[in-house]
Amino acid sequence: MDPLISSLRTHYGWRFFKEGQRSVIEAVLSRKDALAVLPTGGGKSLCYQLPALIQGGLVVVISPLVALMEDQVRQLHSRGIEAVCLHAGLDAACLADALQSLQKDSLRLLYLAPERLNGNTFRTLLSRKANEKKIVAIAIDEAHCISAWGHDFRPDYRRLGDLRSLCPGVPLVALSATAAPKVRADIIRLLNLRNPFVHVASARRSNLHYSMKRRPKEALDEVVKSITGSRGAVLIYARTRRAVERWTKSLREVGIPALQYHAGLDSSARQHALNHFLGTPSPVLVATSAFGMGVDRADVGLVLHLDLPATPEGYLQQSGRAGRDGLPAKCVILFSPGDRVKLGWAMHAYCGRDDRASLVTPQEKERLESAQDQLRRMEAIAEGHLCREQSLLLSIGELVQPCGRCDRCKDSGSFRDWSEQALILLNALHSKNSLEIYNLIKTLPTLEVEKDETWGWLVRRLVQDGLIWESSDGAQRLSLKDSGIRFLAKPWPLNYAA
Ligand code: ADP
Ligand code: ZN
16 A cells, blocks of 8 residues: 555544645655645644654644644644643643653654744754754744734744754745745745745635625624524634623623633633633634634634734635535625724834834834735725635635635626716815825715715725825825826726625
8 A cells, every 4th residue: 555645544544635735745754845835624734743653753843822732732642642842831840741751762743832942942952853863854833924924923933044054954844824925935935945845725715605794883783693694613703802802792692602712811711712612512702813723623604703804814814714624604704994994003003103113123114014005905805896715815826716605706786887986086186196085085075875885985996996096004195196197187987886
């Protein structure tokens, strides 16, 4: 029998590889660097676990989340595989135990939090093990955390750049669920991967049904309807801790036993929420984006966002927690036009405070602008009339056909021509040169249209269509672009769905 399949059967009892696993494992076994972009649930952990078992050596795994590491160590132990995990939260006894097992040649997997590499103890240890040729590979999980362009940048990950020189000759394998081309390039560059084998799987998920709609002022009914109409577990994302608490309370008041999760809760409350989410038949969890990375529950039937997500890439990762079992699942966003402004200001407030202004580095400024840009793109997807999946995937550099399942594919809305109103708006802007959005809107006549469509809405359409330029500092300063000036000279039809 094929030796790889036979190890897969012996150690895991599985009969086939999932897409991409075999080629990544083969690369690692032939001591090549590798970058694997596999969707959530795609089976990334096997890509670095199996080489350790086949070669009877140690694989070091860098992972950003303690819960995720502990969970994997538990699973490995249940398969009789020796593994330990080293993070700052270990008490003295556990730490001593863990250090003890590091001395054993039978150890197969060592999970390390990235900050462990800040000190010399583990750096020396890794370097010694590498010298003794005991390390089969070093795996960097959630590798997109190294890139400032990604949706989950972690400064600790920057230290990983010197793993290459710390452990020369040891193959590095970087893994991530979604990584836009720019982020992939960053991973390869910052980790110093050499001629890496690259496997990028499609992020397309044929069982997810996206819909994005305006959040009504009183959204409770809408949320309850979505929850009761869905199967399995329900994951609800709110932007702030306060919103998480408020929504949990409101849901409980109408008889839905929701639990909350955010970084402000103490660790036992968080653990309780996590256990509840993993262990009960149809849990409803309300959480901030702190929840979710590595949470492995297959039958999540609904992922609902109560605000506009901050980036398309982050949204793909969060919505991707739905339907890991392959059965149909729903991903719903309830957004309001004010969301981007609020979120934009929150980002801006950090760098824009007068007492900090002089401390903001050019890199920070660039990151802030890129964050504003991502936010604008997310808004364009939510307010736009294109297939949700197609436009989400486009934002991470993947081209696919319209999905046929999302709200837009099923009903693209009724289109009408907005060029007449655009002309009024662009003329007003032209006479003023550059203007904040609210000052512009003040000068315009009342727009006589259906209730939801306002001048602000039309401004956003025109920004997305490239007729207006909007500042990236969160202040929403507007000016005409060249194509806006061309439009004034000779207007063309602008068909937008109302
Ligand atoms: P990821 O980290 O990519 O989200 P995991 O490594 O957690 O994915 O794997 C997802 C699920 O698929 C896990 O429950 C794992 O046990 C299972 N799995 C992984 N590889 C295989 C395989 N070859 N055959 C069957 N199940 C697999
Ligand atoms: Zn679609």
